[in-house]
Amino acid sequence: MIHRPILWGALVSMLGLARADYQLPGGDTTVFDASREAFAQPIENLSPKDFARFFSGDALFNTNWVNASSVVDGRDGLGPLFNTRSCSSCHFKDGRGQPPKPNEIPDGFLVRISLPGNGLKGDPHPHPVYGNQISVRALPKAKPEAHVSLEYEPVNGHYPDGTSYSLLKPAISIADWAYGEPGNLLQSARVASAVYGLGLLDAISEESLIALSDPEDRDGDGISGRPNRVWSPSRQTYSIGKYGWKANKATLLDQTAGAFQGDIGITSPLFPNESHSLSHLDPREFPSGGSPEIEKRDLDDVVFYLKTLAPPASRFAADEIYRSGKALFEAAKCSSCHTPQFQTRDDYSIPALTGQTIYPYTDLLLHDMGEGLADHRPDFQATGTEWRTPPLWGIGLFPTVNGHSRLLHDGRARNIEEAILWHSGEAESSKQAFMKLPREQRLELIEFVRSL
Amino acid sequence: MRFRSFRKIILCATLTVPALPDFEPFPPTPEGQKYSNEVAFQALSNYTDIAWAMYADAVRDAVRFNMAVYHFRKDPGPETFENAKGLWIEARKTYGKTECFRFSETPIDELGLEILINAWPLDESYIDYTRDDPDSGIINQPELHPKINSVYLPRLNEKGGEANVATGWHAIEFLLWGQDFNPEGPGDRPWTDFTTAKNADRRMTYLVTATEVLRSHLVTVSEEWNPANYDGGSGEFFIRRPSRIIRSVMTGIASMAGREIASERLAAAIRSGSQEDEHSCFSDTTHNDLVANMEGLESILFGHFTSKSGKVVIDGRGIMDIIASADSELANRMETQFKTAKMHIEAIPKPFDQVIIAPADSEGRKTINQAISALWEFVYSMSDAEEFMELNTRYR
Numbered sequence: 106m107i108h109r110p111i112l113w114g115a116l117v118s119m120l121g122l123a124r125a126d127y128q129l130p131g132g133d134t135t136v137f138d139a140s141r142e143a144f145a146q147p148i149e150n151l152s153p154k155d156f157a158r159f160f161s162g163d164a165l166f167n168t169n170w171v172n173a174s175s176v177v178d179g180r181d182g183l184g185p186l187f188n189t190r191s192c193s194s195c196h197f198k199d200g201r202g203q204p205p206k207p208n209e210i211p212d213g214f215l216v217r218i219s220l221p222g223n224g225l226k227g228d229p230h231p232h233p234v235y236g237n238q239i240s241v242r243a244l245p246k247a248k249p250e251a252h253v254s255l256e257y258e259p260v261n262g263h264y265p266d267g268t269s270y271s272l273l274k275p276a277i278s279i280a281d282w283a284y285g286e287p288g289n290l291l292q293s294a295r296v297a298s299a300v301y302g303l304g305l306l307d308a309i310s311e312e313s314l315i316a317l318s319d320p321e322d323r324d325g326d327g328i329s330g331r332p333n334r335v336w337s338p339s340r341q342t343y344s345i346g347k348y349g350w351k352a353n354k355a356t357l358l359d360q361t362a363g364a365f366q367g368d369i370g371i372t373s374p375l376f377p378n379e380s381h382s383l384s385h386l387d388p389r390e391f392p393s394g395g396s397p398e399i400e401k402r403d404l405d406d407v408v409f410y411l412k413t414l415a416p417p418a419s420r421f422a423a424d425e426i427y428r429s430g431k432a433l434f435e436a437a438k439c440s441s442c443h444t445p446q447f448q449t450r451d452d453y454s455i456p457a458l459t460g461q462t463i464y465p466y467t468d469l470l471l472h473d474m475g476e477g478l479a480d481h482r483p484d485f486q487a488t489g490t491e492w493r494t495p496p497l498w499g500i501g502l503f504p505t506v507n508g509h510s511r512l513l514h515d516g517r518a519r520n521i522e523e524a525i526l527w528h529s530g531e532a533e534s535s536k537q538a539f540m541k542l543p544r545e546q547r548l549e550l551i552e553f554v555r556s557l
Numbered sequence: 558m559r560f561r562s563f564r565k566i567i568l569c570a571t572l573t574v575p576a577l578p579d580f581e582p583f584p585p586t587p588e589g590q591k592y593s594n595e596v597a598f599q600a601l602s603n604y605t606d607i608a609w610a611m612y613a614d615a616v617r618d619a620v621r622f623n624m625a626v627y628h629f630r631k632d633p634g635p636e637t638f639e640n641a642k643g644l645w646i647e648a649r650k651t652y653g654k655t656e657c658f659r660f661s662e663t664p665i666d667e668l669g670l671e672i673l674i675n676a677w678p679l680d681e682s683y684i685d686y687t688r689d690d691p692d693s694g695i696i697n698q699p700e701l702h703p704k705i706n707s708v709y710l711p712r713l714n715e716k717g718g719e720a721n722v723a724t725g726w727h728a729i730e731f732l733l734w735g736q737d738f739n740p741e742g743p744g745d746r747p748w749t750d751f752t753t754a755k756n757a758d759r760r761m762t763y764l765v766t767a768t769e770v771l772r773s774h775l776v777t778v779s780e781e782w783n784p785a786n787y788d789g790g791s792g793e794f795f796i797r798r799p800s801r802i803i804r805s806v807m808t809g810i811a812s813m814a815g816r817e818i819a820s821e822r823l824a825a826a827i828r829s830g831s832q833e834d835e836h837s838c839f840s841d842t843t844h845n846d847l848v849a850n851m852e853g854l855e856s857i858l859f860g861h862f863t864s865k866s867g868k869v870v871i872d873g874r875g876i877m878d879i880i881a882s883a884d885s886e887l888a889n890r891m892e893t894q895f896k897t898a899k900m901h902i903e904a905i906p907k908p909f910d911q912v913i914i915a916p917a918d919s920e921g922r923k924t925i926n927q928a929i930s931a932l933w934e935f936v937y938s939m940s941d942a943e944e945f946m947e948l949n950t951r952y953r
Contacts, residue, residue, distance in 0.1 A: 141669070147816075153933050156816060157824030164825060164834055167719040169680035171689060179831050190680075194718035212717050403829070 127427055128419050130498040130557065131305055132449075132461030136415035143502045144199035144301040148415040150457045155413065162410025165403055166192040166199075170369050172244050173394035179403065182394020184370040185247045185379075185386055186240035188215050192407070195297035195368070199414055200506040202297035204255050204275065204516040210241050213297040214516065215368070216253050216277055218290045219482060226336035227485050228353070229291070234284050236380045238367055246390050248283035255294070257517075260477075262526070264540050264547075272526060274477070275517050284385055293480035294515035295350055302498060303348070304412030306465060307357055308449035308458045311345045317444060317468050328441045328531045330470030333493070335485040338362075338375055347469050350514040351484040352493035357408050365399055372397040373404050412455060416465070416498045421556045430553020433546055437538035442494045442531070444468040466497035466557060475529025478513065490530060501555035521551050583799045591946050593882035596874060597799055600860065603873035604806065605782060605794060607862045608663070610869045611655050611853065612779035618648035618865070619772045626768045629751070630761055638748035642733050646842055649726060651865065652775070653849025657857050659817070661809025663794065664781035670774050673714055677836060679722035681731055685760065688736060695723065696759045705762045707770050724770050727837070732764045734839035737832070740911065743841040804948040806876060807939055810854060814898070815936035818850055819929045827925055832910045843909035851899045858895060880942045887945065891938045898931035 129135040134148035147159045169190045170183040188211075189195050195202050195213040202213020216239045219229035231237045235250055243249045255275045263269040277292050311332075320331040333346035337355035339362075344355035354360040362375035372379060377397050399407075421427045434440055443466040453459045471491040481489035492514060500521065504510050510520045518524035528536040539547060583594040622644040629637040656675075658665055665671050682693035695702045695713060702709070713723040722728055735746030747754075751761045780786055794802065822843075826834040836843045856862040860875030881888035905924050906912055912921035 153815060153820070153936070156820035157828045160816075160821040160825035161828045161834075163821075164678060164829070168678070169683070169718060169720040171682065171687075179829070189718075191718045191720055193720070198719070406828075 125424070125427075126462060127431075127464060128421070130419055130464040131302060131416040132463055134305065134415050134457060134461060135418050137418045139417065139420055139502060139505065141198060141506055143417045144299060144414065144499065144506055146415050146417075148304070148413050148457055151413055152457060155409075155455075158406050158409045159413050161403075162406035162408070165399075165407050166196075166410055169194075170371060170394075173392040173398075179395075179400070182371050182398030184242075184244040185391040186243050186250060187370040188238070188240055188242060188368045189213075190242075190369065192364070192369075196300050198506045199300050200503055201299045201511075202516070203507070203509045203511040204294070204296060205253075207254070211253065215239065215241075215295055216279065217293045217295060217482065218287070221289065221291060228336060229482065229484055232287055232290065234385060235287055236367070239279065240370075244391065247386055250283055251279050252281040253277065253279050255515075264544075266544060268544065270522070270526060272523055273517050273519070275515055291480075291482040293482040296511065296514065296516040298350070298495070299499065299503075300411050301414040302416035302463075302465065302496065303357055303414065304455060304458045305416065305449055305461060305463050306347060306467075306469065306496065307412060308453040308455075308461070309347075309447050309463075309469070310450045313447060314345060314347075314469055318470055326438070326441065327534055328438070328472065330442060330468055330472055330494070330531075331486075332469075333471050333485050333487050346485065346487075346493075349484075350492060350495075351487040352469060352471055353484040353487065357411055358404070361408050361411065362404060365404070371399050373399045374401045375404070409455075412458070416463075417502060419464075419498075419557050420501060426549070426552060426556065430549050430556070433542065433550045434553055437542075437550070438535045439539075440466075441535070442468055442470070442472055443497055444494075464498060464557070467494045470494060472532065473530035474527075474532060477529050478527055480514075497554055497557045500557060521554050522547070525551075582795070591883040592803070592879050594799055596882040597803055597879045600874040600876055600879050601795070601799075601802060601806070603860050603871065603875065604857055605784075606873070607856055607860070607871055608655075608658055609779070609782040609784060610862055610864050610871060611658075611856070612775070612782055613869075614865050615648070615652045615655050616772070616775050616779045618644070618651040619775050622648040623768050623772045626765055629748075630765055633748060633752045633761075635748055638733075638751075642840070645729065645733055646840065646845065649730075649837070649842065650845050650849050652726070653846050654853035654856065656817075656850050657810065657813060657853035659809060660812035662797075662805040663809070664778050668778060668781070670778055673711055674725045674771060674774050674778075675727070676714065676719075676722040676725050677727045678720060678834070678838075679727050679731065680718075680720040681736055683721045684723065684728055684731060684763070688738070691755075696763055697756050699756070699759065705759060705766055707766055707773070710763075710766055710770060724767055726771065727839075729764065729767050729771065730837060730839045732760065732767065737839050737841065737910070742908070744839045800948055803876075803879060803946070804943065806857075807943055807948065810858065810876065811936045811939040813850065813854060814932045814939075818847065818902075819932035819936070822847065823925050823929050826909075826913045827922060830914055832914065835910045835913060838910060841908040841910065844905060844907045847902050847905065847909075851902050855895070855899065859892075880946070883946045884942065887938060887942055891935060891942070894931060894935040894938055898928055898935055901928035901931055 133150045136146040136149050138146050151159065168180050171181050172183045173181050183190060197213065204214050205211035217237060218232055218235060218239060219237050220232055222230045224230045229237060239253055240250045241253060256278055257273040257275050260272040260274050261269065275294065277294050314332055318331045319329050322329040333352040334343050335346040335353050335355050337344045337359055339356050339358045346352035346355050348354040348357065348360045354363065358375065362373040365371040365373050366376040366380050370379060374397050445464050445466055447463050447465065449458055449461045449463060451460050471487050471493055473490045474492050475490060478492065479490040483489050512518040512521065512524040513527060518527055525536060525539055539550065583598040586594040625641040625644040629641045659671060660666065681687045682690055685694040685696045687693055711724055715721055733746065734744035737744035739745060751757050751764065822836050832838055836846050858875050858877045860873045860878065862871040877888050877892060880891065901924055905928065906921045912925065915921050
């Protein structure tokens with residue numbers, strides 16, 4: 106078979122209609138789709154021989170896992186404690202989750218917990234019974250660990266021009282502990298992140314992140330990004346963390362196998378045991394779906410799928426909107442952390458992702474975001490006020506794909522404007538710069554972000 | 558201005574289906590353009606005629622199947638049950654041909670109905686009991702889902718996960734056949750599931766409702782192609798620039814052949830070796846799906862279609878003629894490639910679920926691999942054609 110990349114629409118540049126780079130956030134991998142399936146497309150230049158792996162991973166990502174059984178071979182072993190039954194129920198259409206509505210058992214949202222202090226590898230100290238997240242669902246013979254809900258308190262403020270705004274500050278409330286009172290806990294709410302473009306982020310070299318970091322703020326700009334250094338179970342060493350709201354996962358395999366174990370109760374070659382909190386459940390009541398429950402090939406296919414999901418093209422209505430928005434974005438120094446451009450490595454394992462100029466708008470580094478967003482739950486080197494800069498590409502498509510525009514780690518911001526207004530700490534001066542803009546320019550800046 | 562409108566009026570007056578060769582609203586072929594606008598308009602007109610005829614067939618068979626379901630409800634028994642299953646298989650084959658219009662900016666996708674008509678794979682336990690859980694599913698949860706009706710059911714589709722399929726062909730297929738644990742044949746749900754079993758009345762309501770919803774969605778898609786429908790999707794179809802339409806249609810054909818058939822349905826299934834990845838897994842009719850998909854593609858590629866009744870015979874220009882107007886040698890090569898792929902697909906042994914669990918060196922698996930390679934050769938050529946025809950304007 107001949108292996109050559111198929112460009113479904115072929116090369117634009119041949120016609121002399123070369124597009125500006127900013128319209129191609131993923132370089133040659135970019136997909137032109139602004140529909141409900143915008144995040145679910147394989148990278149444009151994926152080699153056809155890799156499609157089988159992609160769709161195999163896709164099927165596993167969508168599949169609802171069932172409890173251990175003899176009949177559904179290879180897709181069984183759910184729970185006994187779990188948050189959800191499939192990857193896609195939280196990362197619906199490969200997009201992002203939102204906080205639960207009142208009286209709703211959450212999908213796409215979970216509460217991390219831990220005891221004060223560190224675990225063995227410098228990770229958060231897991232609770233001896235409840236582990237490091239609250240499982241809100243369980244198989245019929247077990248009980249969900251607890252019931253979680255959110256209460257919101259309004260935070261009112263106004264712009265220098267007098268326009269007022271009202272933000273929502275959430276408070277986590279946990280009730281109905283099924284396996285005893287947990288004692289003093291650190292808690293942090295998280296929504297599920299979107300999963301497209303991850304292969305390109307993976308293909309950014311660690312050196313380029315280190316080059317961007319400025320832990321002592323030597324350049325005196327008030328911004329001191331630094332990488333998280335985390336234990337990687339797959340590498341068996343400490344590495345720079347790139348994934349997760351606190352950059353607490355070093356590789357996509359760590360992240361994916363961790364989610365299978367923690368969220369769905371599926372053991373894998375990397376994490377062969379059910380998560381910590383099962384010690385009090387009788388194993389005889391809950392047969393295993395195999396050991397491990399997801400085999401290596403399938404797990405690798407899911408990771409491959411995640412790596413080859415394309416970022417969608419930007420959606421600027423006109424070049425001027427890009428240019429004027431970009432000027433505002435840079436003037437307010439948003440771009441100090443939401444770094445527009447990277448070059449992917451030339452030696453990455455998937456050739457289609459190598460040597461691409463990409464526009465993810467993140468530096469993947471930790472920044473102090475101030476008291477308002479703080480969860481006071483350190484994670485490896487990330488402090489209780491630090492968060493990883495999330496990418497901005499595709500951000501305007503969440504309403505189309507997921508039917509909501511909730512942003513930030515716990516989904517408290519109801520739109521881009523609120524997300525900006527929550528910025529503080531290192532980002533305080535950028536937020537102030539945004540707030541001081543006249544209303545039209547604020548809208549221009551928001552439109553710029555929405556179109557990325 | 559919708560060029561299509563004028564033709565529609567003539568069509569209504571003369572009651573003929575074929576395209577009118579003397580009316581060519583595409584601009585004359587510009588100097589230096591590789592393909593002929595005249596041929597393109599004739600082929601695309603023919604394409605819309607085939608779409609209307611093909612979807613009309615699909616609707617007719619869906620109605621027949623719906624009537625059989627009503628019959629089963631009125632007079633439940635082994636014969637009426639088998640009759641309904643038989644007509645599901647027939648209707649599914651007819652529908653399978655129309656999948657050639659997917660991924661092509663045509664009504665099936667533009668209306669967002671594909672996901673309600675044809676979502677797959679599905680989680681059985683979202684709908685009904687399974688071998689593992691006798692109380693699972695919408696049917697067995699009357700407290701959670703007190704009403705099963707045509708408004709509520711579509712809302713449950715894909716709710717809380719992409720495998721949570723509540724409507725469409727495969728949901729109905731599961732209701733009729735049940736889970737397939739039978740290596741020799743399809744699933745064998747007893748017909749008494751709809752009469753005396755627990756929640757039988759709700760199961761019957763679900764079956765009838767899902768069937769009605771499917772029928773009505775197919776009518777909606779089909780009406781978009783109705784030449785008498787003044788504001789339909791086929792009007793929209795012609796309002797775009799010729800190069801954009803041609804590119805969409807060619808991309809759709811390539812996506813269907815390469816991504817959908819070769820990759821998602823064939824390569825991913827033999828890769829995992831899991832029956833969970835079989836397309837029509839409950840009724841063991843995956844083979845029919847593959848053949849029908851190829852027949853549909855063949856129709857629009859070569860411009861021929863005969864309706865099931867034989868009353869509508871379309872024999873005009875196809876998408877291949879547009880390609881041939883640019884490069885006849887390439888078109889000839891593609892014809893051979895497509896026919897080779899179709900031949901291999903027709904040669905895949907039945908039932909499909911036994912082929913995907915067979916050893917890698919088995920004849921069946923070899924045939925599947927040959928089909929995959931042949932489909933990709935065809936898709937490569939389609940990509941070459943797109944490049945040669947300078948249809949590379951992905952947007953604007």
